[in-house]
Amino acid sequence: MSVDVKGPPRPRMIEAFEHAAGAIAAQTPGGATGWRGSLLHIHIAPAASYEMEELDEAICVAGRGIEGDRYFSGLGTYSPKPDVREVTLIEQEALDALNRNDPPLQSGPLKIEPRDHRRNLTVRGVPLNHLVGRRFRVGEVVLRGGRLNFPCKYLEELLGLPVFLPLYNRSGLNCGIERGGIIRPGDPITMLDESE
Amino acid sequence: MSARLIMKLRVASARLTTPDVLHLSFIHPSRPELPAWTPGAHVDLRTASGKIRQYSLCGDPADRAHYEIAIKREDAGRGGSVWAHANLDVGAEAHVSAPRNNFPLRENAHRHILIGGGIGVTPMLAMAHGLVATNQDFELHFCARSEKEAPMLAEAKAICGDRLQLWLSTSGRRFDPGQLGPVRDGVHIYACGPQRLLDAVRAAAAGWPDEQIHAEVFQATLDENFKAEPFDIMLASTGAVLHVPADRSLLAVLRDHGIQMPSSCELGVCGSCVCGYRDGVVIHRDVVIPLGARQDRMAPCVSRARVSVTLDL
Numbered sequence: 001m002s003v004d005v006k007g008p009p010r011p012r013m014i015e016a017f018e019h020a021a022g023a024i025a026a027q028t029p030g031g032a033t034g035w036r037g038s039l040l041h042i043h044i045a046p047a048a049s050y051e052m053e054e055l056d057e058a059i060c061v062a063g064r065g066i067e068g069d070r071y072f073s074g075l076g077t078y079s080p081k082p083d084v085r086e087v088t089l090i091e092q093e094a095l096d097a098l099n100r101n102d103p104p105l106q107s108g109p110l111k112i113e114p115r116d117h118r119r120n121l122t123v124r125g126v127p128l129n130h131l132v133g134r135r136f137r138v139g140e141v142v143l144r145g146g147r148l149n150f151p152c153k154y155l156e157e158l159l160g161l162p163v164f165l166p167l168y169n170r171s172g173l174n175c176g177i178e179r180g181g182i183i184r185p186g187d188p189i190t191m192l193d194e195s196e
Numbered sequence: 197m198s199a200r201l202i203m204k205l206r207v208a209s210a211r212l213t214t215p216d217v218l219h220l221s222f223i224h225p226s227r228p229e230l231p232a233w234t235p236g237a238h239v240d241l242r243t244a245s246g247k248i249r250q251y252s253l254c255g256d257p258a259d260r261a262h263y264e265i266a267i268k269r270e271d272a273g274r275g276g277s278v279w280a281h282a283n284l285d286v287g288a289e290a291h292v293s294a295p296r297n298n299f300p301l302r303e304n305a306h307r308h309i310l311i312g313g314g315i316g317v318t319p320m321l322a323m324a325h326g327l328v329a330t331n332q333d334f335e336l337h338f339c340a341r342s343e344k345e346a347p348m349l350a351e352a353k354a355i356c357g358d359r360l361q362l363w364l365s366t367s368g369r370r371f372d373p374g375q376l377g378p379v380r381d382g383v384h385i386y387a388c389g390p391q392r393l394l395d396a397v398r399a400a401a402a403g404w405p406d407e408q409i410h411a412e413v414f415q416a417t418l419d420e421n422f423k424a425e426p427f428d429i430m431l432a433s434t435g436a437v438l439h440v441p442a443d444r445s446l447l448a449v450l451r452d453h454g455i456q457m458p459s460s461c462e463l464g465v466c467g468s469c470v471c472g473y474r475d476g477v478v479i480h481r482d483v484v485i486p487l488g489a490r491q492d493r494m495a496p497c498v499s500r501a502r503v504s505v506t507l508d509l
Contacts, residue, residue, distance in 0.1 A: 047202075048456075049199055049200065049201060049202045049293075049458075050201075050202045050203075050204075050291075051201055051202065051203045051204065077199075077456055078456070080454035080456060081454070154199050157199040157200075158199050158200065158201045158294075159201075160231065160294075
């Protein structure tokens with residue numbers, strides 16, 4: 001049996017507004033404005049399949065990701081595939097909906113803890129589906145919405161829960177980092193004007 | 197095969213249950229409950245150097261707070277057990293996967309005959325817990341050299357009571373698989389232990405249908421005469437053709453081309469990397485895929501193909 005001794009593949013990111021979805025959305029007006037949300041939780045995982053770990057603060061590196069996360073270091077399940085994966089976000093409101101079995105797609109409520117959904121940032125009051133092609137601020141960090149996240153069967157297998165269908169279309173947002181910095185739970189999340 | 201979560205667990209207790217078998221109990225540092233499991237399941241343990249080893253869970257499946265395993269130190273082994281004995285003390289962090297079960301108890305059996313040799317008793321202890329809890333008929337044949345060398349003997353006695361039959365070779369009592377007798381409907385045999393014990397059980401139960409005999413090994417079949425040949429694979433999804441040289445595994449070649457394949461033992465034992473295939477002649481070298489599934493499933497870590505094969509990837 002031969003052993004593959006090569007290191008992890010280098011992360012291959014697509015710049016958010018160069019992604020097929022983000023590029024079109026950035027040229028299309030519309031979307032919710034006037035909202036103000038907040039960052040509830042930050043989670044990273046050291047490598048593919050590892051349980052997520054909660055952080056009190058995280059260092060976001062522009063064009064790269066969150067220090068210590070598997071997609072920062074190229075060790076993620078999907079790292080070999082070029083994509084927008086520097087930071088992923090999900091709405092607490094989507095998790096709340098699953099928890100009340102709304103809509104009733106499965107036999108009962110699905111309780112997904114913030115550390116279980118495998119997105120980096122759990123946010124409240126942020127209309128993520130409106131933010132493809134948009135720039136927004138999380139504390140001092142500026143993110144660019146690159147594409148909608150969608151659920152994967154891999155997540156179902158890891159969790160042992162049928163989350164694929166109930167997460168569809170509310171699975172969150174994959175972002176690039178335009179301006180790095182430190183983020184902490186409680187940080188406000190707001191839209192940026194084009195001029196900012 | 198499905199992906200499994202890897203957790204950083206803490207060693208809650210570590211004690212030698214025989215001079216060379218370390219019994220470990222793990223807890224999660226922040227979750228009160230670990231992922232649920234069923235008797236016969238195993239977990240992967242990752243060593244500091246990244247090796248992955250499989251160990252049967254030997255505790256009570258109803259105890260959701262702990263995972264228990266027992267590791268026999270194999271000084272001439274591949275290094276995983278020696279590392280575990282040297283490093284996994286109380287308070288240590290261990291990288292442990294969620295459980296997977298390739299060796300489940302069969303439902304609707306009238307009687308379960310459990311046969312464990314040495315460290316092979318570990319899955320049987322979990323099975324015995326499960327069978328007691330569900331009030332099912334069973335017996336456990338525990339084979340060892342001596343009481344001192346029988347791992348977790350006190351636990352086996354406590355769980356099984358008079359359903360435990362101890363076979364100690366130094367006392368002249370050896371398990372005779374011949375006592376299994378002729379086929380009985382609804383009776384299932386489960387065996388785990390040294391290859392010679394499994395061979396003896398299989399030989400004695402030659403007339404039994406395969407569906408009623410279940411064995412688990414954590415060592416791939418030894419076939420030192422096997423000579424690997426190069427072959428080509430086609431990916432059904434893209435039509436891409438990849439060449440697998442004689443000195444590389446199919447799994448390694450798939451990874452070279454950016455195809456993420458889960459894997460664990462890479463010995464053809466755990467089943468993590470199993471994938472589908474079509475129209476090709478596969479040389480199966482694993483010990484995990486049942487005969488009936490080999491016509492369209494293969495283990496790319498050890499198995500190969502004659503000339504070419506198309507993978508359902």
